[in-house]
Amino acid sequence: MASSLFGRSAAFLVLAAAWATGATAQEQPRRTRVALGPQLVPRYPGADGHVVRPFLDFSRVSGDTPFPFEAADESSSISIVNSNGFAFGPALSFEGSRRTRDIPGLPRVGFTVEVGGFAQYTASAVPIRGRVELRQGIGGHKGLIGMAGVDYIARERDEWLFSIGPRVTFSNGKYQRAYFGVPLDAVAGSGLPGFRPSGGIHAVGVNAGFLKQLSRNWGITTYAKYDRLIDDAGDSPVVRRFGDRNQLSGGVALSYTFFGRAN
Template identity: 35%
Template sequence: MAFLRPADLLSACAACVLLAAAGGLALAADMPVAPEVPTFAKLEQKLWIVTLTGNVQATPRSPGSDQYTAIGYPSVSIREAGTPQRFSTPDDGISFSIYDSAEFRFGVTARYVPGRYYRDDRRHLFGLRDAGFAIEPGVFVEYYPAAWLRARAELRHGVFGHHGFVGSIGLDAIQPIDRFQVSIGPRFNFGDQSFARRYFGVTPIEALVNRRVTAFEPGSYATVGGLGALTYTFSEQWAATGYVGYNRIVGSAADSPLVRRGYGTPNQFVFGAKADYSFTMPALF
């Protein structure tokens, strides 16, 4: 029997290794290559901040009235997350912006006006027609000449209770103090003859039936006054506001017999409070 020398054994092993390597390379060349695992970028979801507001206020039962009624109503506002909440006052109409920038904003608005009804005061309103509640849709514009000062104007047209044009102009100085925010400013409200006749006019027939008032036809309606509000922010979700406003009827409507003592007053106050709750939701577009 012949034995392999160590040198021959090493040569044989080296040859086997080379053959195995060559076969492995060939086999690897024939196998399909696995696709690379894709890497997905994390998408940032756009969010909205929705603010739900509950409002309650004591306001004259109708324009010029000396009796008060309670009104409660909800409202909602939506803004993109990361943008500051827009300043608003409780006497702003319910509004929706069409254009909004840091200094200028305009859009559509609407207000509710309580009505005057015979059932509310049968003694004094005997023989006088009802002046039903009104909804006043319209437009608004806001301008910020400075970050702490807002000017706002509204022009609206009544439906249901009256069909006249009315409007308001206001100026508000805004001062944040820690969690508080104070705002105060003057107000001017106006209405055309159609509005004034509805709430302050008395026809000759009404005067004859009532016997306590004389016939009167106002030419217009106007008030001057102001509003102050104090807001406290509890957290990112909750805030509360208390406010008081005063307007005095001036001009033609102030001479109406329905503004005299016993029927009404030219001094119109409003007291109220509101609570805001905010939360986030995914943007729909």
């Protein structure tokens, strides 16, 4: 969904700074990779229009350790615990606003900060990673949203990487009513029938990404994602009249790797 994609682009600046500060206190990483480019994402969850937003990424590693795999649709996060393939930590994302002119007659949904956490497991015997996120909206939709996904990862260290895997997005009633509901007091103004969705899975889809190192310093990374709104979200009169059950996203970024010295 757009929330994860937009959130990764904006929230990475906050968590990357915290990560960099913590890493420097222990050692000076030898390699830092920064990627920047455009991405096309739905204007808001359930929209049929798209907007261009920044596609950003930041990774740091020591020595010759390959850069860790990160899917383009996951939130910005820091691993507080990382042991035997398991990782846990905080996650941060942002969701842009839905304006009143986007859906005439329905309440505006303001800008949302989504704060939560993640848990993931990377298998050692097979190139598979599973990840679950759960985030609470502060302001804006004020709801609870989460994502579960599994990625198959094929790579040649940092020379190239391809990933693909299914996604399930779920949310509580407050989130779904913000984007997919029609309050009774808005029926006359919007011309839509009243609709009060409940919580549960609201989208299923797939995400694919590809990264290629072009030279010692320069590289390119791309991704494409498809989500299908289902259940209450898919049946919402807001989506059927003004939006689209099919949610497409994609982006491309140019990366540059800086080389430093270890302490």
